Amino acid sequence: MKSKQAIMLIAVGIAVVILIGAGILILARNNDDGTEGLHVVTTFYPLHFLASQIGGDRASISMLIPENIEPHVWEPKVSDILKVDRSDIFIYNGGGFEPWVKDFIGSSQNNDLLIVDTSENVGLQMSAEVMEMIGDVEEHLSEGPFENVQATAAESSAPAIGPANTCRNVTLHAGSGLRKGYIKLHSEEDAEYIVATATTVSFTITSNGVALEPEMSIDPSSQYPGVAILRVFDMEPGDFIISISSTSAGTFGFVFMEKHHDEGGDEHEHGHGLNDPHFWLDPVLAMVQVDNIAKGFSEADPEHAVEYASNAVSLKDRLNKLDSDFKEGLKDRKKNDIITTHEGFNYLAKRYGFETRSAIGISGDEQPSINDIANLVRMIEEKDLGYIFVEPVYSDQYMETVSDETGADILILDGLHGRMGAHADMDYFEIMYENLRNLRIGLEAE
Secondary structure: OHHHHHHHHHHHHHHHHHHHHHHHHHHHHHOOOOOOOEEEEEOOHHHHHHHHHHHHHHEEEEEOOOOOOOHHHOOOOHHHHHHHHOOOEEEEOOOOOOOOHHHHHHOOOOOOOEEEEOOOOOOOEEOHHHHHHHHHHHHHHHHOOEEEEEOEOOHHHOOEEOOOOEEEEEEOEOOOOOEEEEEEEEEOOOEEEEEEEOOOOEEEEEEOOEEOOOOEEEOOOOOOOOOOEEEEEEEOOEEEEEEEEEOOOOEEEEEEEEOOOOOOOOOOOOOOOOEEOOHHHOHHHHHHHHHHHHHHHHHHOHHHHHHHHHHHHHHHHHHHHHHHHHHHHHOOOOOOEEEEEEOOOHHHHHHHOOEEEEEEOOOOOOOOOHHHHHHHHHHHHHHOOOEEEEOOOOOOHHHHHHHHHHOOEEEEOOOOOOOOHHHOOOOHHHHHHHHHHHHHHHOOOO
């Protein structure tokens, strides 16, 4: 009897799920605005602008993130899922800019939805936080000091390495076949820890027989030749067994260190992950985004593919002109450094050869520490900078403090997360040319 009741409850549950799903689809269809052409949803303003230029009169473009909201902290609602459910194309930035997007897309009931990730074929940069972390690890692995450790063949007799922030030359057990061995890591505190090697080896970390999944996994580029593998693990106080194997390396450099957080500040989350996603500010990379969007339009509406391709060519011509104007406008600058509120201008700086520092990192919900502000003040004084930059989407309070301390004047450098303040009525190109004018002042190119 109980089993029959259980079966009935399961059947009712399944029916409810089916009815909810069907209701969402019906509601989505009933909410369609009746207009012809493609229905396209983008996540935020730069993509809305690019898609509008490509789609022209043949597409109805909307965006999820309001322009008066800082997009790093925005999260979608059920109504946003319904909006996407009645659309033909969903366009997002990618590169980790929308950390919610995987679950969001998975919630859609529209099996015909065409999804465009505009980061495809974009050469993503690592975030400044990640590059700094790799640099610190490389310094440890290259300079030591090192102690020699012989890995053992048995887990029970593994030698202990700890506390953290230590470097070792680990020699693997020769045994038969692969070189391998066990060592033991000891964490003093509940914290994030970095485990890195100077040679490519295979390793796993276990606690009570359960393997730990890394919070972050990095295989550094040739920019950091002293680091082969870097993993970040969230560890509780205690002992952890690391099992290592290698087909070639008998002895290798190994570092176990606590992940650094700025003194006096909140522990920075990983933000968008490994990569900096602010590539829409680089006109050359924005052209890659244009190609990705145009490809999506043509796939969804092949009958008008030639028109979408033509619109994309015209848009890329304007971006080419923007790129040329930035090169020409900044070539004779006297300064080579800028200070901004938020770490969002790395791609722009790399493209045109200047350096950028910020009060807060990639995640806009971070708070700068007293040490962060002091470092910016020191840099401004050392480099004799007369200007610092604020962004309309962020509070000016940090930059006003730096301005008061240094006497540097404040200019606007817009990250184009949305259109706000003095730039509320401008489009992508108008804002970018305003950015160029202010960069010419700040970098003393006039």
